[in-house]
Amino acid sequence: MISCKAITKSYTKGANTVTPLENLSLKVPRGEFLALMGPSGSGKTTLLNLISGIDTPTSGSLEIDGEDIARFSRKQLTSWRARKVGYIFQLYHLIPVLTAFENVELPLLITSLSRAERRKKAEEALDLVGLSGRSDHTPGELSGGQEQRVAIARALVADPALLVADEPTGDLDRESATHILGLLRSLSREHGKTIVMVTHDARAAAAADRALHLEKGKLLTTDPNLTVA
Amino acid sequence: MLPLTYALRNLFRDKSRLAQTVGGSALVVLLVMAATALNSGMAEVLSASGSPRNAILIGAGSEESIQRSEVSAQLGGIAEVGIPGVSTILGTPAVSTEIHYMSFLETAGGGKGQGLFRGVTPKALLVHPEVRIMEGTFPRAGEVMVGKLAWRKLGLPQEALRPGKTVKLDGSEMTVSGVFAAPGTVMESEIWTVLGDLYMLAQRDTVSCVVLRMETSDDFSEVDLFSQQRLDLELAALRETDYYAALSSFYKPLRVMTWITAGLVAAGAVFGGFNTLYAAFASRIRELATLQAIGFGRVAVFFSLVQESVIACLGGTLLASAAAMVLLDGRTIPFSIGAFTVTISPQVAVTGLVTGVLLGIFGSIPPAIRCLRPSLPRALRS
Structure with missing residues (x-):
């Protein structure tokens, strides 16, 4: 599913060149739930942004489902993201003026689906995250855990093969975090979604099939202390 | 989207x-x-304000302002017989001899405003057919007829210019005989008096212009020819539309x-x-x-x-x-x-x-x- 070969990301900041990722190679098979861990500034969010097509590597190849997205233009990346990736953010990033249903429906507006088909899919996604009864609520009327579940529904409504999550439980209490992690795990196991999750939390990483550590832009070995849940 | x-x-x-x-x-x-x-x-x-069928005979050199123009008081009669193509209504040639005079009008209540006075004869109605008397009558000696919007131009109360009210023009008391409309033209802001009264008030023995209503707009060439032939009268001929177009550009x-x-x-x-x-x-x-x-x-x-x-x-x-x-x-x-x-x-x-x-x-x-x-x-x- 994901194949990164010798990818490097660097940018200039003032007079200096910063390289958050250097010569990194990584393979993630389809359906795997992978956790990326590491201290702040280790490059894990940069890697997540590259994998999800939000950013492009400076060098190296990045193949996802056989497509080298490192060669894509900005327009191609936007279109690719809409079809292939669902993004889950730490702070949910829901649109505050839209209801839960409208937030979930957003990615479908880019597709050629009819209004009725969009409604069906959005309702199914909300049902999957257990929020079908809250579809008319705006984000301000939901708890943090509920907001994150709406964000997950939004991420999976267009049925992307890849879900990326940046600290999805970082802003939640333990009970909500457990619920969200369970949801992600079931999406991986029961729905075959490939999930790449960045987290600081070892407990969250333990929910994944595999955890990788990054430090100073380089990949360390799999954490032997983490077991597949 | x-x-x-x-x-x-x-x-x-x-x-x-x-x-x-x-x-x-x-x-x-x-x-x-x-x-x-x-x-x-x-x-x-x-x-x-200008009709394409109307021509104005004006003093040469005063083409930009009728008020500054001076032509012979006999010009109207001379033009009637000397210019072919003048429109005739019920046997009367549509030729209006006019004095245009800018002055102050005072009301009985002490209000005072500056406006344009037009000294006319009843023949003015033949060359300005858009003028309609809404109230009262055409002025006689010692009377004025005011345009519907004159009160606004003068900055006076509308009531002060109703028919029967007394106003002062350059110190002379006059009575408002009527109110007229001339929709969409500057005449609606004017005060019309009898030509003879304005000779005295403006202390002049000449008139400002003669306005002729022609059979067709093409007949202007006859007026133009007349002004060029009668060099003794020192005239300029203008289409009324051209006069107001020039004012507009001003x-x-x-x-x-x-x-x-x-x-x-x-x-x-x-x-x-x-x-x-x-x-x-x-x-x-x-x-x-x-x-x-x-x-x-x-x-x-x-x-x-x-x-x-x-x-x-x-x-x-x-x-x-x-x-x-x-x-x-x-x-x-x-x-x-x-x-x-x-x-x-x-x-x-x-x-x-x-x-x-x-x-x-x-x-x-x-x-x-x-x-x-x-x-x-x-x-x-x-």
Whole structure:
């Protein structure tokens, strides 16, 4: 599913060149739930942004489902993201003026689906995250855990093969975090979604099939202390 | 494309910002509508004041101002018999000998205003068929007949110029004999007296001009030929339409000034709008990045922001249109030779609408570009 070969990301900041990722190679098979861990500034969010097509590597190849997205233009990346990736953010990033249903429906507006088909899919996604009864609520009327579940529904409504999550439980209490992690795990196991999750939390990483550590832009070995849940 | 509801609901996120955008755009649109209505009102009244069939014989060298012109008092009679093609109504040639005299009129209540007095004979009605006596009668000696809008031009109460009221013209008491209308022309702001009275009041033995109504507009050439042949009379012949067109161009600097004023205020409002919209968009940089992250193109997000601004400015346009109808429509505005009525015509309304839309588009482009410029990873972290 994901194949990164010798990818490097660097940018200039003032007079200096910063390289958050250097010569990194990584393979993630389809359906795997992978956790990326590491201290702040280790490059894990940069890697997540590259994998999800939000950013492009400076060098190296990045193949996802056989497509080298490192060669894509900005327009191609936007279109690719809409079809292939669902993004889950730490702070949910829901649109505050839209209801839960409208937030979930957003990615479908880019597709050629009819209004009725969009409604069906959005309702199914909300049902999957257990929020079908809250579809008319705006984000301000939901708890943090509920907001994150709406964000997950939004991420999976267009049925992307890849879900990326940046600290999805970082802003939640333990009970909500457990619920969200369970949801992600079931999406991986029961729905075959490939999930790449960045987290600081070892407990969250333990929910994944595999955890990788990054430090100073380089990949360390799999954490032997983490077991597949 | 992003749904319209997204743009609509975003407008109400910050009501004070919405009020600023709507209020600012309403001010600009109102100013542009006012400038358009004033300019077209003045231009229309001047162009409607001249008939293409009317020719004016005027003193050579006074083509720009009838009031400064002096021609022989016998010119009317000479022109009647000497110029072919003059229209005849019930056997009477349509030739009007006139004195145009700018002076002050005082009312019994002590009010005083400057206006244009036209000394005429009843034949004036033959060359100015648009004149209709609405109340009272045509003036006789010692009387004046006032145009419907004369009170506005003079800055006097309308009641003071009703038929039967006494007014003073250069110290002489006169009675208002009637009120006339001449829709859409400067004559509606004039005061008409008997020609003989104005000889005395203006202390002159000459007249200002002779107005001839020709059978067709092509017959002007006969009047022109007459003025060139009778060098002894020192005449110039003008089409009445040309005379008012020249007057209209005389007021061009005034019209340009109204546009410059409207333009300057609009420029100020646009820059104010840039700031307001930039603040509104900048507070949503992360949200705009999220929309792009989930697959909306930068262009789609850009159009949504422009849409938002255009909707707000259309709200302002609506407000401005309502204000224009209440504050401007039907209002009479005096100027040096007359008065005109401001009309919020469909043309003025369309000008306001176009201004509102353009304001919405151009006011939002710089802030939208600026807020969409940061890279996605940076914007998502903001």
